[in-house]
Amino acid sequence: MKQKAPFIDSLLGFTAVVGLVALYAPLIAVVVLSFFQITRLRGVIGFAPFSLEPYAALVANHEILSALATSLTVATIASLASLVLALMFAFYFVTARRGFGLLMQVMVFLPFLLPPIITGLALLIAFREIDFSRGLATVIIGHVVFIVPVVYRTVLVRLQLLGRSLTEASLDLGASQTQTLVHVILPQMRPALISGLLLAFAISFDETLITLFVAGSETTLPIRLWAMMRVGFVPEINALATLILLFTAAITVAIGLMQRSQGERAS
Amino acid sequence: MSAAPTRSDTSSCRRARALVALRHALNLGLPILFVLIPILSFVLVSFWTLQDGQIVRTFTLANYRSFFTEGSYLPVYLSTVWLSLQVTFVNVTLATAIALFIFRRTPRVRFFILMSFMLPLFMSYIIKVYAIRTILGQRGLLNEGLMALGLIDQPIEVLLFSRTAIFVALAVIYLPYAILPIYLALDRIPANYLAASADLGASALQGLRHIVLPLGRPGIAAGAVFTFILTFGDFVTPQMVGGTQGFTFGRIVFSQFGLALNWPLGSALAVILLATTLLAVALAGLTLRREHVR
Amino acid sequence: MAATNGPPPFQSMCETTRVQPLLHLENISKRYGSVRVLDGIDIAVADNEFLTILGPSGSGKTTILRIIGGFESIDGGRLMFDGRDLAAVPINRRPFNTVFQDYALFHHMSVAENIGYGLKVRGRPKAEIATRVADVLETVGLGAFGARYPAQLSGGQRQRVALARAIICEPRMILLDEPLSALDVDLRAQMQRFLKSLQRRLGIAFVFITHDQEEAIALSDRIVVVNHGRIEQEGAPEQLYRRPRTPFIAAFLGENNLLSGVLAAVDGQLGQVDTAAGRLVATADGPLPALGQAVQVAVRPEHITLSPASAATRDALTAEVADIRFLGANILIELTHPALPDTVLKVRRLADGSAADFRTGQKLNLSWAVHDAALLVPGG
């Protein structure tokens, strides 16, 4: 049922189109520029003919590729670790005494309620005070601290929605706590786990402001991009950004289709 | 309740107790170690001072005093708060309209529309800011395009390096963060509510006002908080597109940790930043107080 | 009461209401994709009438109600209210209200705000809303609950709020979609009584949906039985119960003993049916089928008389008591007949001590009045 409201709908539609145009303009610019580089002959704007040069250059640019590799490593480890921690915290919240649970929750949420600069600085100062040298580990810790709240939230909502009854049914049928976790709870939470993981990965992959503080000699992709502002953005950046965008779009569509078919089966 | 415990009972009892202790240690210990202590340690630093380039570890409120009395801190702080509030207001309004737009589509296409609004999050933030600048410049793609089309004959100059530009850039970058929570809140509205509202004589607009928006309020509040926090803390975007207007509070905080090496003052300013965002969270929480959950 | 004051059996109420129906669904059909869910539905609702649409799950009841309410479009037919075509009337302008199955109470509004919503969106002044809400709250027996929120009410109380919300704008008709199915047994009985008395007090039409035949019988002036998107039969409760026209109706409304056989001879409205247990006489309600056709004889458990097996009477079956089930106010005697291996014959008695003599294993004669045996045509 949808109540007809042509005026409201056209207003909302207009806003949505404006929103989409605004959101996609930078993306489209990047994609287009990855194929047609801008030229400015004596200040006059123009476009070079279609070329895949930036893509070829990207394949040869070991610096960027190694930064990309670091970013992928960090994002993979950080998102998996965040998932495990978020699960642990969520179980704690639903089972431990309320006071303890709330205390944990406030602390876990804090970094997400703070501008990243604060989290970055806090970790920077703390690592320095305990003389913990910075490296991949500190970057991952920084990311995990920032990501866990997001994943925790997703996982907790799902866990609370699950209620006790499936767990109790499993125990009642003779399963141990571990069997219950593996066979019942985790599978039931799969959509939440997947979306939590993706979100975590995406945030970590693009995290700049915390990483800036906690990265030692490690260079993630955003940090590399940040440094490039000093001397020059090479065209292969546009190529890389385009590839990442295509990749994430494909994953999104795949997940959408997967969840839809699951939803049809499960609801 | 049962008879005297046997030996195996006590040892398994001990193991169970150890497990419980471990659980508390992990669940409370990790956040304390990696969140609480870092934040507290920099709150602590904010009460120290810098003298002759060296940190003096005695308690003082001097840094906080500086914030209120010295030079530019307070005005910049206030103008940054104001800027963030403006972006928050505009973005939440836009995001609410967009979330409503998605909400009024048929269920099977909603996910994809929502995702198309989320996809821009996956492109690097720095690349996006760069691209925005390429578009908005005096000889940027937008001006050149409009001139090529003959729509204007002079480039529009305020597009970039102005408060307007900061506004537009922050709005574009953070819009998805507001859309998501608002849409998720709308998505939880039972389908029947709108049918009931219409049945009782309400127009679509009245249904929107009395049912959809009130029930979307938690999402709207969450979207507002996210937007405020992210824009308030962002010190890169304003600098890159704001021209001489792009000096924000985050930038001041950041500058204390560079050559100025004034960590204590930087920490104090950061604590003020922190307090502001916590205040925003608390205010949002307060507006939800009256919420009646089902 | 319908049972005593209603129109005489054998005459369809449709005749009466067609004169000036309040609401008239004319030959409505509806498809979802390629599936036809409603097919030629024709229902007339009279002013003040308590009309029930009864049918099994998936038969299309909710779809009918949603079409009336305007929540669903139609693919054929017409919808008239008070002589006016409703096609162009949007939901919020239709002059009747709905009580939803899950109540659809607005959880962010208090009870009073929920009830006053219809007036508020019509722009009535606050003072008027307050008085009328207070009135309606009294009507549904929730005087003191205005300030509460739906989450703070029990199921039955929520039900009343939904009702109050639907009647406050004084519609000439309200639509109710299985409003009682979420309530537990005791509450349901209580709310049934309340609904019925409310309808009488308000003097407006109720279009009520249920799949519970007991509920339908207890409440309705008239019942329309829907099956597979078509109207199977309609009439006063007693008429449907006593004079089912199809085996479906016979089995769906109350319990029945259905015996299959072949029509062997005809005498006026009476038919002689050869069943595995012998020849039975049954009364047809309408034209009789051809001789030799497969038919069924339906006899209600409460219409069967039991007597010691020695007595030999016409139309009597001899069967053995298999089980005696105590149901509280009634006792159900289940009997088996050697020639009917798949059938349990059921006989109902009041648990007033009169059935105390029966014992399992006992052989008894079953008999009934000829007019209590209905001759039905399967699939007819």
Next chain:
Amino acid sequence: MAATNGPPPFQSMCETTRVQPLLHLENISKRYGSVRVLDGIDIAVADNEFLTILGPSGSGKTTILRIIGGFESIDGGRLMFDGRDLAAVPINRRPFNTVFQDYALFHHMSVAENIGYGLKVRGRPKAEIATRVADVLETVGLGAFGARYPAQLSGGQRQRVALARAIICEPRMILLDEPLSALDVDLRAQMQRFLKSLQRRLGIAFVFITHDQEEAIALSDRIVVVNHGRIEQEGAPEQLYRRPRTPFIAAFLGENNLLSGVLAAVDGQLGQVDTAAGRLVATADGPLPALGQAVQVAVRPEHITLSPASAATRDALTAEVADIRFLGANILIELTHPALPDTVLKVRRLADGSAADFRTGQKLNLSWAVHDAALLVPGG
């Protein structure tokens, strides 16, 4: 059947089962915070018994079941199974299984996987699981449904899966928490029959929870009625129905006419009660209260005989027919008595044509056998 083969009325089944109960709840009590929700609950369940715990909403039924299942701790008392204290036995080691009210089917597993789960976690080989699942699917009549997912089943089918899952490990007892309350009327009747026959076939004990007294009566060997966390009365269904000890039981199981009065005279188990409508004689089941005390007389609607008002008999009331309600198999005649303004007297008759003579407005004499009038002490 309980009604015919069960122990004679007036003798508690407890005597029988206390010899060797399968499950014994001894003096269980339970608090939530400062609220005491169970108080001295003592229930013995015999092998093979169909025991129902019946009570109104909030009376503590689920809490009892959850305590047996191990999902809830107790604050006092003991829980014995087969002579063994269950205190130290964790949920997954308890030798019985539960059918949850909302089924709690794992929706990410197929029907077969759901049913086989108990065997899988016990590490049984795949082949064995497959055969046993197939067997149990046959038992519950879902042979062809193994590969489906719960979402693709109807309510009744889900119910069967939950049952199958609970019985596959061959427990000596299963616990069922209102398993039928989510089903619609027809399905419920069908599943009641199925449950009862299943219990007989398996020969295991069923502890069944419901708030539906009709269901309890139809299914149980024995009913324990719980109210406000205490046991109000227990016994075979017919015994409880016929011999309620308190007004609560009298009103909760089936319909009753309750007339208040004062005990005026006593003669053996018979008491003479002065009510607003005159002096009535009733039979007490247990010690009689003191003279002059407030008591109630309970008479079942089906135990009342109606006769033309001219005949004057002992214990007869004269009342006027207010309404005749057709209920399908039964007819309910509602009468009013000038001295009992707040009471509607109900009389139940089989709808077999014998009540066809009654008319609203008619004056009738009500009479009943003395042993059908129960003398009850309010709050007793």
Next chain:
Amino acid sequence: GPKGEVRLLAYEGYADPAWTEEFEKETGITVKVTYVGGVDEQIAKMKASNGKDYDVVTVDTASLKAFADQKLIAPIDKQKLTSAKNLLPAFRSMDNATFDGATYGVPWAWGSLGLVYDKKTFPTPPDSWEVLWDPAYKGKVISLDDANNDINFGAIVLGIKDPFNLTDQQMAEVKAKLIALKKNLLTYFAGFDEGTTIWSENNVVLMFSMGELAAINLQKKGFDVGYVIPKEGAVGWLDNLTVSAGTSNTDAAYAWMNFALQKKIGADMAKKYGYGATTDAPQGMDYADRLIWAQNPENYTRRQAVWNEVKASE
């Protein structure tokens, strides 16, 4: 040779992939580069671990003392610096990098913060920085954003003799001058690329630049621009290779420095990035004598505060 890893904290252009690959092949030492955008960031990174994260750090002469005072870098062991012989005579003394008898840095690359101008607007190169303040060019001027160098710049424009040790009075004058400039600016920029990108996408005609590279890049893009050191002079900067106080592989650090100080590397850097090399006479950079070589300023903290006030001013 020494094996392991050398970690560089460097500006863009100081660790070209061609060099690092050659170095890795030659020595077997892996190179790991962390790029920074400015001194602020650099000192923040060093300070956070007292240098433990890096082995070789490029520090400009003006900041060397701050690094040394904070004990973030270690004195150079000249014995190990076998390539020092490649340095031009002017740089060989390393006096600028020497405090209390210890030398902390080896000169490696130099440049100036000159004026970039649009040749169409200015057929003859502007001869004074004052052109930036000319209201005729309001909104067409951009300036580097760097607390220390902006103040140096302001002092130079005002003709202050010692731009690195300003009195309060002088500081106030500089601040006022910079605030006045701000009113004429389109924007500040933070790096080479930012400067040239902003130039190419907007109608800019004058830039207080980050160096020669700005002009070179613009010319490459087809802009007709010139680079000039106006009559007041300009800040000259000199970046030094230094050894981190926290290094865990001193040998690798020296191996990199010796490798980097080869003439062919310097030439390659000059060609690719337009920096002046310290191992070869720079072509076209004939104004070294007019540069005012940056020195350690009187008080960084104060300069940062002043600069913040400039940027915060209305």
